Amino acid sequence: MYNSPMRIRLTKWGNSLGIRLPKIFALEMGMRSGDEICVEIQDQSIVLSKAETLDQLLSHVTLANRHNETDTGDVRGKEQW
Numbered sequence: 001m002y003n004s005p006m007r008i009r010l011t012k013w014g015n016s017l018g019i020r021l022p023k024i025f026a027l028e029m030g031m032r033s034g035d036e037i038c039v040e041i042q043d044q045s046i047v048l049s050k051a052e053t054l055d056q057l058l059s060h061v062t063l064a065n066r067h068n069e070t071d072t073g074d075v076r077g078k079e080q081w
Helices: 023-029 054-058
Strands: 011-013 016-018 037-042 045-050
Antiparallel strands (some): 011 016, 037 045
8 A cells, every 4th residue: 555645746737737647556546547537625635536437326215315206297288107
């Protein structure tokens, strides 16, 4: 496990700023090119984490937290259900 801080220079990328994630960090997290990540700010720090897959997100759905079906009324126009 890699625990030492590493300094990385920000670079301009269009109208944004970008960083390159060091290979050692990507390997440690099991990340590959094309993977999605979550970016958030916590206590004045930028936190990057691996995004959950659809299957992982759906595993959080239970009968207790699932919404009931909503009736939006009769069909109008050319919509079909």
